[in-house]
Amino acid sequence: MVNSIKLPNKNGELYTYTPREPVSFDIPEKPFSKRIVYSAAHVVANPLADTDPINNSKIDWETTLEYRHYLWSLGLGVAEAMDTAQRGMGLNWEHAKDLISRSVREAKSVHGRIASGAGTDHLIAHPNLTLEEVEQAYEEQCEFVEKQGGRIILMASRALAVCAKTPEDYERVYRNILDKVSQPVILHWLGDMFDPALKGYWGHENVDEAMEVCLRVIKENEAKIDGIKISLLDDKKEIRMRRLLPDSVKMYTGDDFNYPSLIKGDEQGYSHALLGIFDAIAPAAASAMHALDAGDLKKYDSLLEKTVPLSRHIFQKPTYAYKTGVVFLAYLNGHQSHFRMIGGAEGQRSIIHLSEIFVMADEAGLLKDPEMAAERLKIILAQAGVMQPTRQFM
Template identity: 65%
Template sequence: MIIKLPRSDRSLYDYELGRHEPVRLAQGSFQSRTAFSAAHVVCDPWADSDPLNQAKIDMEATLAYRRRLWSLGFAVAEAMDTAQRGMGLGWDGAKELIRHSIAEAKAVGGHVASGAGTDHLAVRPGLTLEQVEAAYEEQVSYIEGLGGHIILMASRALAAVAKGPDDYERVYGRILSQVSRPVILHWLGDMFDPALAGYWGHKDVDAAMQVCLNIIRSNADKIDGIKISLLDADKEIVMRRQLPPNVRMYTGDDFNYPELIKGDEAGYSHALLGIFDAIAPVASKALTALDEGRTDEYFGLMNKTLPLSRHIFQKPTYAYKTGVVFMAYLNGYQPHFRMIGGAEGARSAIHLAELFVLADEAGLLSDPELAAKRMNLILTLSGMN
């Protein structure tokens, strides 16, 4: 099968599909690593509302995608940045999503952890630490009231109001003292969200890490683990080796996850990754191989996905959600390529065409004929064929 794809020099070339067999896996059963997929949301294209400020979620299609992830062995990280949290999805929409997702997880035996943050709190002059704490408390209380597991998200409001490390230690200490079960902390680098620059009270990553580690050590019985997304494998390994024994590292490094999950002589990382949403079949098969000691197969599968992941997460990194949703569209998991906030326009057609090729090469186009048809539709709408 041949499809004409565009290059950045405004030319077209013939790309041959079918040279790479799609990876197929009916049931995930890996055990040695806990792997959360931060899952995307499906926008309701029939909703007659402002797509920038009042976009609606197609809840059934959104939950169907989570059922797919659970069937492949993944846990779901709900209402995170992959779901456009704070980037189109507000707290009111997140509450509805979290409620439905927790209920669905209970019904099918899946595991879900949900993001609790402060995104309903406007960042404005005069904001206080007490208001940040109250905002965290409101969201934590809502999720725990549903029987949910907390991912304590980084806070734009806290980043804006905190005067130094002591303020972070105060806020996190207060919230962690109240939770009913251990939480996953969430350190998101400013490449994912520029408003989080200088988190933990330092722009220097090493100094910030020590503040975070102090908070973890002081509250170790209330912390299941920490997910860091710094796109720096060396920094993650340094931090991983300093964690208390009962606290897990969850890699959020979408550039270096194969080696970090495999680990070294001093330990390994579990995972909480946005890219798992897009590469779930291959990643599930790879993690099963790792369970069974087939390391070469593990790396063979995972490393095939790295060019795709690095492409999806290229700068501006926060636009990666567009590529994740495009993958779901190509593979027929949703009937359209519409996103909350109109984010389908955050990447160029050239970028999407390259994504198409890298997905095929990684064995991630489950139905190449359908994927080619949908790629052609996007190119037609872009004026390229």
Template identity: 60%
Template sequence: MTRLNLPDGAVTLQAGPAPKATGNWNRIAYAAAHVVADPLADGDPWLDANVDWDRTLAFREHLWSLGFGVAEAMDTAQRGMGLDWSSSLELIRRSTALARDKGALIASGAGTDHLAPGPDVTVDDVIRAYEEQCEAVEAAGSRVILMASRALARAAKGPEDYERVYTRVLSGLQQPAILHWLGEMFDPALEGYWGTSDHMAAMDTALSVIEANAAKVDGIKISLLSAEKEIAMRRRLPEGVRMYTGDDFNYPDLIEGDDRGYSHALLGIFDPIAGVAARALSQLAEGDKAAYHQTFAPTVPLSRHIFKAPTRFYKTGVVFMAYLTGHQDHFTMIGGQESTRSTLHLADIIRLANSAGLFTDPELVAARARPVFAARGVEL
């Protein structure tokens, strides 16, 4: 029995079941994967994107082995919060080559993050930036996830500019893309995306873009943390266009769906809960909805905690879980992001992950947790 005296109360760590490869699922499930920093790189950790390529790619192999697709170079990989475009492209190239060798599913983020928003940036500049990244992603052999653009949010005068940009960029793609509507809770610079701060009015614009370019759209991932808004949009999508839930608060119900449809998934929370999520998705495919909810339910409090406001700092919890469970040997992040959550926040991650059965090796978890908390003045 492994016991930790966490600062907000002691907890006894329990061994959960080992993750295993599963059968065919009836939902497409992408896990947005994190990057592993190289803690021994000779550079400025706040400024330089020093990636441990071996450990980063090994984690993608772990996700593929469980049945997930990988959503590469997204916000979970600290895109725009430490991972720049040049490092993102290197990551996309390496991951796509590995996916090709394994016959695994991958889609990768293309945005405009090499174009700094500013008063002199025009909509045409945004189009050129999008096209540059899309061409590079497709040249690497990956499907595109068309990420929301901070530069477009700054340059656009109204919904018509979004329609113009997306129609132009989608028209040049070789394969249908997944659009990504990332809410301002994940990135404050995206406030007012689609030309308005009213999410329902913004939805009208997004749907107009999708309907006009349906042949070029595989689906849309929305990350608004509102089940009601996702369902409303899902029911209005053109036939053949998928909804990919990005709702890390309400994913079990959204993936299950209702008598009018369901969501596929492209989720950051699938990174730390991959083993349990794979089991739940297998149970859903087998038609055992009671077991599906029983498996997923304990992960929801953990997800809501990891993604609590300020939501953009959720990556810290994702990487902390990867460290605790042995997927990397340190709790160091690109950009020094390991410092963005409090000691009590990290303690609650341990407590909630334990309740969700995510720790297969409690002794390893305890050994990993102790030095992190000791560095923060807490002896476990």
């Protein structure tokens, strides 16, 4: 039996929690057949680097790449250098280039699926920025990803959001960039709940009007677009857009609240997956995809419905702080030896929030070794002044 642990509740009062016994997931060693599945992956900080952790964090490359091999071993693809890797929030373009080149090389060694983010984050946004400068920045990053032999995820651009005056400006920039790529890309529409700097993207704050612009871009450049990943946390908007896409263009859900039903789909279609939460729930996600392949919808639903409360908790407002929960779970499950993050982002969530992640992950069967996870959580709790009772021996 797993030993109990004292945890703080929402009122800051301590209560006793006893973790469950570990759960094993059935994951056949074969690729998924019905859905394309990417997990956006986090990066592991080097906690012993003698550098400024806010402005000049260092990455533990060995452990970071080991985690990608773990995801590939489960059959998941890797969406590299995305917001889950703290892109633009701790991971700068220089680090991203290194990450992309290393990960693409590792993916080739195991025939793993990978796509990498290309954006404009090396460009400093300022009021006098021009569309030409944005295009040049996009071109530089797209060219880099393709030179590594990688597939592009064309990320939303903070710089474009600053200098674009009209929806037509967005259409122009995307048309010019897509004209130059050699392979179809995955477009990435990230809502402002994930990045406040992207408010009003596509030239409209109204989502329906913004969607019309995005759909025009897709239809006018259909041959250069594999699909679009949208992260709006609104399943109705995603379904509406999915039904309006050209037949050749895939929808990749980025909805970390409603992913089970969106991936399962309905009589008119379904979404593939490109999700940050799949980093945190990788074994359950992989097992569920195999259940879907086998037509076992009851098992699919059972596996994923247990993960939704955890995901909604991790992605609660402020949504951009979700990376803290993702890395915390990796720490609890032994994928890294510490709970430190680039940019010092481990401090973006409260000790109560982290304690609830532990409980929800345990309830979903996502603690690989609950005893180890509890011992690791005790270290974090002690740092917050929450001490465990001393055992009495007779």
